Amino acid sequence: MFELIKALPADPILGLIADFGKDKNPDKVDLGVGVYKDESGQTTIMKAVKKAEAICHQTEQTKAYIGPAGVPEFIDGIRPLIFGDDHPALQDKRVSTVLTPGGCGALRVGAEFLLRCADSVTVWVSDPTWANHVPLLGNAGLKLVTYPYYDQTSSQLLFDEMMSALVAAKSGDVVLLHGCCHNPCGADLSEEQWQAVTALAKKNGFLPLIDLAYQGFGRGVDEDAYGPRLMAERLPELLVASSCSKNFGLYRERTGSLSVVGAQSHHGEAAITHINNVVRGNYSMPPSHGGAIVGTILQDQALRKIWESELEMMRNRLNSVRALLVDRLKNCGADRDFSFIAEQFGMFSFLGITSQQVRRLRDDFGIYMVESSRINLAGVNKTNVDYLASAIVATIKS
Ligand code: LMR
Numbered sequence: 001m002f003e004l005i006k007a008l009p010a011d012p013i014l015g016l017i018a019d020f021g022k023d024k025n026p027d028k029v030d031l032g033v034g035v036y037k038d039e040s041g042q043t044t045i046m047k048a049v050k051k052a053e054a055i056c057h058q059t060e061q062t063k064a065y066i067g068p069a070g071v072p073e074f075i076d077g078i079r080p081l082i083f084g085d086d087h088p089a090l091q092d093k094r095v096s097t098v099l100t101p102g103g104c105g106a107l108r109v110g111a112e113f114l115l116r117c118a119d120s121v122t123v124w125v126s127d128p129t130w131a132n133h134v135p136l137l138g139n140a141g142l143k144l145v146t147y148p149y150y151d152q153t154s155s156q157l158l159f160d161e162m163m164s165a166l167v168a169a170k171s172g173d174v175v176l177l178h179g180c181c182h183n184p185c186g187a188d189l190s191e192e193q194w195q196a197v198t199a200l201a202k203k204n205g206f207l208p209l210i211d212l213a214y215q216g217f218g219r220g221v222d223e224d225a226y227g228p229r230l231m232a233e234r235l236p237e238l239l240v241a242s243s244c245s246k247n248f249g250l251y252r253e254r255t256g257s258l259s260v261v262g263a264q265s266h267h268g269e270a271a272i273t274h275i276n277n278v279v280r281g282n283y284s285m286p287p288s289h290g291g292a293i294v295g296t297i298l299q300d301q302a303l304r305k306i307w308e309s310e311l312e313m314m315r316n317r318l319n320s321v322r323a324l325l326v327d328r329l330k331n332c333g334a335d336r337d338f339s340f341i342a343e344q345f346g347m348f349s350f351l352g353i354t355s356q357q358v359r360r361l362r363d364d365f366g367i368y369m370v371e372s373s374r375i376n377l378a379g380v381n382k383t384n385v386d387y388l389a390s391a392i393v394a395t396i397k398s
Pocket of ligand 1: 013014032033034035130132183
């Protein structure tokens, strides 16, 4: 049975981990997979997480099954984190949430749930979008179409083009939006643009599915949730997939959530029975360790303060290395304007170079990024920025 199976190439993003690891270049720079790194290039465990883990270790009484919706303390904490403490949708009990294995789990379960709502569902995804959106949603059986979002040549958000395309998104269609820190381009919707998309969703009746994978990495925890909060207030229905991989640094613990906002509380509750059923048929129930950590942090004032300040430090570092890289590219004599990088948010931006140039940076300088020229800014630091900037400029000019 297996003899006809042909090996697949490595994943376009995760495959970079192994390639980078094998590279013997002492100056190599990892701008590949979206993992936060500090100024010394390390991905350390957040202090708040370590402390919460110690508390969980002491207080946990059982490893018995927990049920498909996961850790209750997590759900009580993550909902107000996403939607805001006093959000009317929470007061009206319109939001039902489950713990999922990462943001990926939330997207996949959300996709299967959507197919319980209609025989065939079209999802509009931004062009470009995170590469893994395609298998997560497409392999579940949703039909994907794209809307224009960002032009790499001009480094501009294509908002007018996006809105013109989405006029064709109708009731029964789903529109996938990046809540903040767009992956891969870093160009986010302004508040006015979120309002315009919300008004269009209301008028045309399409369902927004918001992927909130970087809350707290852009402008702030509350600021980054502007889109989901606005939509939950103005629209009858919404799905939000959130991830704790980046903002709690829980990558391998696979911790995320899926929230269903229904027109009335019983709609969300009925939806959760289907979501629980989808979960049961896939992985039965989520792992609880990451959810217990997040629940502990969000319910403990002191731990929450530590977490917020660590997150703020990460956000500030990302924003400052953006400015630093732009400055050094200019100093190295770049003949194009990279200032857009400092105006974007989150871990990622496109350099806007060709795949051949990406390949040359890897082969000649040991600089790793996704083939599309997406860079993870967290890999930039004061030690490597000059090497990086001069390599990029040399590659563009050659
Ligand atoms: C990324 O985009 O690099 C991260 O979200 C990691 C992943 O799973 O692709």
